[in-house]
Structures are given as structure tokens and as C-alpha cells.
Amino acid sequence: xxxxxxxxxxxxxxxxxxxxxxxxxxxxxxxxxxxxxxxxxxxxxxxxxxxxxxxxxxxxxxxxxxxxxxxxxxxxxxxxxxxxxxxx
Numbered sequence: 001x002x003x004x005x006x007x008x009x010x011x012x013x014x015x016x017x018x019x020x021x022x023x024x025x026x027x028x029x030x031x032x033x034x035x036x037x038x039x040x041x042x043x044x045x046x047x048x049x050x051x052x053x054x055x056x057x058x059x060x061x062x063x064x065x066x067x068x069x070x071x072x073x074x075x076x077x078x079x080x081x082x083x084x085x086x087x088x
Contacts, residue, residue, distance in 0.1 A: 004060040008050040008067060015046045017078060022048045024074035025067070037063040 012018040022043040029039050036059035040051045050067050054060035 003055065004057055005051065005053045006060060006064060008052070008064070008071070010048045010050075010071060012046045012048070018043055018046045018048050020078050021071060021074045024077070025050075025070045028070055032063075032066060034059075039063060039067065 010018070010021065012021065022041060026041050029041055033039055036056065037052060037054040039053075042049045042051075048071075050071075052060060052063045052067065054063055
């Protein structure tokens with residue numbers, strides 16, 4: 001299928017943060033994949049790896065933008081949650 005691919009690697013300070021981010025975004029796998037791009041996600045300790053395979057460069061760019069955005073939202077949400085817990 002794919003003629004274009006990319007791997008996104010995100011390293012976190014703790015494995016629990018990596019687990020939280022991975023759990024937050026993994027539910028999107030299969031939901032946003034289509035006939036032009038497929039995504040897999042793996043977590044190894046404090047590292048989250050997202051592999052994207054796409055049929056064409058436009059589909060790859062769209063998938064990259066989507067996954068960067070999803071991870072960004074998960075990270076910001078985790079930061080907000082930590083800030084709330086720290087203030088209590």
C-alpha cells in the first residue's frame with residue numbers, strides 16, 4: 001500500500017506520562033485511518049512511537065498534522081491535570 005512513511009517518536013520524563021499520552025491517542029487508530037493511510041502506535045517505557053504509512057505525500061502530510069495535533073492535545077491536557085493536582 002504505502003509508498004511514503006514516517007515515524008514519530010515522543011520521549012517523556014516518565015513511563016506513566018508516556019502511557020497516559022499513548023492511551024489518550026491510541027483510541028483514534030482505526031477511526032481516522034482510511035484507504036490512503038494507516039497508523040500504528042507502540043509504547044516502550046517512556047517512549048511513544050507512531051508509525052504512519054501512506055499511499056501518497058498528501059495523505060502522509062494530513063496524517064502527520066493529525067497525529068501531531070492529537071499528541072499535542074494529550075500532552076497539554078496531561079499538563080493541566082498535573083497542575084490541578086499539584087495545587088490541591
